[in-house]
Amino acid sequence: MNARELNEQLEPTEVLRFIGYHKSSPTASGKEIRDYCPIHKGNKQKSLSISQENHLYICHSCNATGDLIDLYAKSSGLEFRDAVEQLASQFHPHHLSFTREPSSAPKLPHKTSSEHSKISVNDRWNKCSETGKHPYLSKKKISSPPGVRFGQDDHGNHSLVIPFYNAERRLQTLQFINEHGKFFLKDISYLSSFFLLGDIKEGEQLYIAEGVATAMTIWEALEKKIVVASVGSAGNIAVAVAAIRKNFPSLRIKLALDNSKAAMDALHKVEPPFTYSIPDFSSANIPEGIKVDDFNDLISVCGFSTEDVKYQLEKSLDWNEKIKKE
Numbered sequence: 038m039n040a041r042e043l044n045e046q047l048e049p050t051e052v053l054r055f056i057g058y059h060k061s062s063p064t065a066s067g068k069e070i071r072d073y074c075p076i077h078k079g080n081k082q083k084s085l086s087i088s089q090e091n092h093l094y095i096c097h098s099c100n101a102t103g104d105l106i107d108l109y110a111k112s113s114g115l116e117f118r119d120a121v122e123q124l125a126s127q128f129h130p131h132h133l134s135f136t137r138e139p140s141s142a143p144k145l146p147h148k149t150s151s152e153h154s155k156i157s158v159n160d161r162w163n164k165c166s167e168t169g170k171h172p173y174l175s176k177k178k179i180s181s182p183p184g185v186r187f188g189q190d191d192h193g194n195h196s197l198v199i200p201f202y203n204a205e206r207r208l209q210t211l212q213f214i215n216e217h218g219k220f221f222l223k224d225i226s227y228l229s230s231f232f233l234l235g236d237i238k239e240g241e242q243l244y245i246a247e248g249v250a251t252a253m254t255i256w257e258a259l260e261k262k263i264v265v266a267s268v269g270s271a272g273n274i275a276v277a278v279a280a281i282r283k284n285f286p287s288l289r290i291k292l293a294l295d296n297s298k299a300a301m302d303a304l305h306k307v308e309p310p311f312t313y314s315i316p317d318f319s320s321a322n323i324p325e326g327i328k329v330d331d332f333n334d335l336i337s338v339c340g341f342s343t344e345d346v347k348y349q350l351e352k353s354l355d356w357n358e359k360i361k362k363e
């Protein structure tokens with residue numbers, strides 16, 4: 038299956054639901070579906086129009102246009118290729134060999150994605166050990182975060198295993214971290230799920246970070262008194278915030294962003310109100326050839342103290358103020 042075939046098989050309303058824009062309420066009118074645009078976060082009129090015939094969309098307000106994969110990619114801050122993979126794993130988990138070229142791969146009989154995922158996530162999690170060590174923790178200068186386990190990824194590599202839960206606190210997927218990188222279970226979407234340090238309480242503050250090491254650094258710098266979530270990637274920030282707010286509408290959200298373009302792009306997709314902080318490397322000694330961008334790098338690469346990190350975190354910026362100035 039290639040991207041064009043995937044687009045044909047996707048259901049426009051299912052893709053809108055998967056995007057999870059909180060304003061979304063699709064309505065059919067003739068051969069098109071109208072909705073609030075999840076790309077520019079429209080909330081006044083249903084400017085998004087999706088053709089039920091060819092599964093192409095146009096937004097009459099921001100002028101974005103493309104297929105359903107492009108709609109999902111732009112709404113979630115993802116590369117087209119990653120959007121293909123995530124949509125395929127959500128809706129067609131057994132057709133994962135995607136190319137842009139037509140493929141002649143035979144169709145396999147398939148289980149639904151929820152059947153498949155329920156078995157594998159809990160099985161995989163139960164096979165992991167609650168105690169262990171991993172070089173990633175020492176490299177990042179963090180202690181073992183509570184709630185994580187140790188186990189093997191799909192290729193047998195010893196990994197730190199991070200449980201990602203949905204807003205209803207059910208285990209949704211696992212992230213494996215080892216010397217080859219960070220990987221989620223490949224047949225399940227991690228979008229809208231997160232790993233949590235501490236317990237969310239309505240009305241209190243919640244910090245949101247991308248990576249687990251960053252979340253752990255923030256949690257330690259704030260003396261483990263403030264709840265911190267790791268959402269895994271910039272593309273998941275806005276989606277996860279929306280999912281969390283459905284269950285905890287009065288949480289005070291603070292984004293502890295990476296100093297990166299992807300994070301800045303993601304910032305524009307988060308529904309206000311929120312505040313945010315970005316690590317400041319201007320006074321840091323950065324070893325040559327090393328790339329730094331997150332709050333953990335301040336400690337693990339630049340040798341800053343947890344007090345320095347706390348000071349930087351508390352210099353928050355208010356999104357509404359920034360918007361007024363723009």
Ligand SMILES: [Zn+2]
Binds near residue numbers: 078099
């Ligand atoms: Zn738009």
